[in-house]
Structure formats: structure tokens, C-alpha cells
Amino acid sequence: MSTPTTRRLSKFTTACALSLLLCACSKSDEPAVESPGKLIVQQNCKVCHAQGINGAPIIGNKKMWGPRITQGIPTLAEHAINGYGLMPAKGGNTELTDEQIIEAVTYMVAQAE
């Protein structure tokens, strides 16, 4: 037997369950959006890689990154760490650790895949 009250209650529980589900979903998506390399890139690499200064491959530009990505992240990271052509070692910030550069490169590559 369902009274108007129980019907309203069950609607309420369904809404709760749904919003919980939505919440759980958006939370599990977060790490992909907020990668640890993102902040490093914003603070150290965008100066050149946002506009393509001196021929720097532009972040998110698949044409520019495609041939570079085929080298693989370890090689790209090595180039970013030691410098490569007009790319200064560690983007000019020697305070950054090799691990941070790898994270930054991984983030940049993911933007162009």
C-alpha cells in the first residue's frame, strides 16, 4: 500500500541516490583533469608553449606534437630536462626536479593526443 507520503519519500530517495551517483562520477573524473603536471606547465612552460615562441610546439596542437610524440615520453622528457634546440634546459627553471619535468611533459603530450 502506498500513501502519498511514502511515494514522495521514495522520490526523494531516488533523487538522493542519483545525486550521489553523479557526485561519485564527477569525483572520479577529477584526477584526469587536474594532472600534477598542469600547474608546472602553467607556471613554467606556457610562456613559450602557449603561443609557440621560437617554434615551441603549441600545447594541444596535434600537428605540431604528432611527430615529436612518436619519440616517446622518455626522450621528450630527456630533451626538456637537458635542453633541445631553442628549448632551454627545464624551460629555464633549474629549480624543477627531473620528475616534475616528466610530469609536465606527460601533461603536455596528453593535451595533444
Ligand code: HEC
Ligand atoms: C623559453 C621558451 C621555452 C620554455 C619556457 C619552455 N620551452 Fe619547451 N620548447 C621550446 C622550443 C623553442 C622548443 C622547440 C625546440 C626544437 O624543436 O628545436 C621546445 C620543445 C619542447 C619539447 C619537445 C622536444 C622534442 O624532442 O621534440 C618538449 C617536450 C618541451 N619543449 C617541454 C617543455 C616543458 C616541460 C617546459 C616547462 C618546464 C618547457 N618546454 C618550457 C621553448 C620553450
